[in-house]
Each structure stands twice: as structure tokens, then as C-alpha cells.
Amino acid sequence: MRNFMAFIVGSLFGAGLLISGMTDTKKVQGWLDVFGDWDPTLAFVMGGAIVPMAVAWRFVEGRKPMLRDHFDAASDPKVGRKLVVGSVLFGIGWGLAGLCPGPALASLSFGGFGGIIFLIAMLAGMLWAPKLRKVLD
């Protein structure tokens, strides 16, 4: 049942990314391009996505998830070097290509050869990350 729900979640996530235009790299780069032809769409997507999640977080307190006995533990609250360095590296790649991990998967079926190359490079980066994480610790 959890797997079925995860499939539904992925389906809604993918549909949302496609409908919102977040698989369109020009829209993402347009949002980041404050000195060019700025495109505010991403702010609407983020705003729209944060609202249901903000409501969901209010239900978490003192409760259990429907299909599990506990919620994911809150991650280490420390704002440290890894968070900043990682986010800066991510931002550079995001700006260069206009793709982040969710849309890279959502556009896999129609993103052509370039999309596949991006995904392979991203997976390679993820495989390499634990080594770099140790250096930053």
C-alpha cells in the first residue's frame, strides 16, 4: 500500500512539474535571470507548492502517518558548511542547465539525448557526493 501511494505521489509530482512549466529550462533560467527577461513563474509554482505542505505540517504534531508508525526524523538542524557549499554547487548546475533533480526525471521521456546525459551526470555526481562530504566534515 505504501508503494502504491508512493507511485500516486510520484505521479502527482510529475504531473505538477509538467503542468507548472518546471520541465522547461528556459522558464527556470528565466526566473534566475534577474538582469534579463525575468520570468516570475517559478515563484507561483513555489508558492502553490508551499501552501498544501504548510497545512500538512500543522497536522503532524502529536500524530502518526496513516501507513507508518512515525514521521521521518527532522534532519540535523545545523546550518553548516555542507549545507552552504552543497547549495551553492547545486545552484551553479541549476543555473547552467535549468534542471533540478525532480524535473530531470519528469522530462526523461521527452527531454531527448541532452536530458539523458544530464541525468547520467547527475547520478554520477550523487555517487561521488559521499566522498566529498567526508572532505567537508
Place this chain on the structure above:
Amino acid sequence: MPTDWIMGLFGGLLIGGAAAIFLLVNGRIMGASGIIGGLVDRSGLGNWTEKAALIAGLIIVPAIMTLAMGVKPTYLTENLLVIAIAGIFVGVGTRIANGCTSGHGVCGISRLSLRGIVATVFYIGAGGLTVVLFKHVLGVI
């Protein structure tokens, strides 16, 4: 264009709704980089079927939608070197920061997590500077 903004808002509500279901039903955070990365570096194999099912939906549903309604071009650059470098940076960066646009952005900011807010400020800032530098100064993208 306002139509794009409305579609953005509607799509955003679907994304947030998906994240809310994953939290309230499965008890998990819908972070794309964590879900993919946990399978890649084998740190998150404990619930691999759940992750694989989510990834399957994430790939298959947009595939069916584009088959039914026509392809929405991604307008990804054709410069393979830029694509490869960008992919590596996104992969390594999101895993070191332990989150991306969905995990830190959507799930983090909505609970007013300091980590989520700080991460989002840094990746949007770095992304903005990158576009300015590589588009307007160097003309590479």
C-alpha cells in the same frame, strides 16, 4: 505571461499536494534528490520499493501526458559539456546539502526550517549569479 503563472500555481498545488500526501500517509519527505540519491549511493535502500515506485510515477505520468497532449520542449542547451558539468554539480551539490528544490524548497520552507530557507537562498543566489555570468558576460548559455 499570466496564463503561465496560473499554470505554475496549479502545477505547484499538485506538487505541494503530492508532498503533503507523502508526509501524512507515508510519513516521508518528498525530496527528489534524497529519493534518487539514496538509491544511487545505497544509503537509502531500506525503503527502496517506495522510492522506486515514486520515481516510476514521476517518469511515467509526464510520459503519458506528453503522448496525449503533445510534447512540451525542455529547451535544454545542446552544449553537451555544459549539460554534463551542470548535471554533476546538481548531483553532488544536492546530496552534500541534503536537499534540492523539493526537499529544502517546498518541504523545508513550508515548515519554516532554517536549513531549508538558508539552502534556498544560496541555491537561488548561486543560480542567479551563474545565469548572469554565463549568459550575459560569457555568452555560453
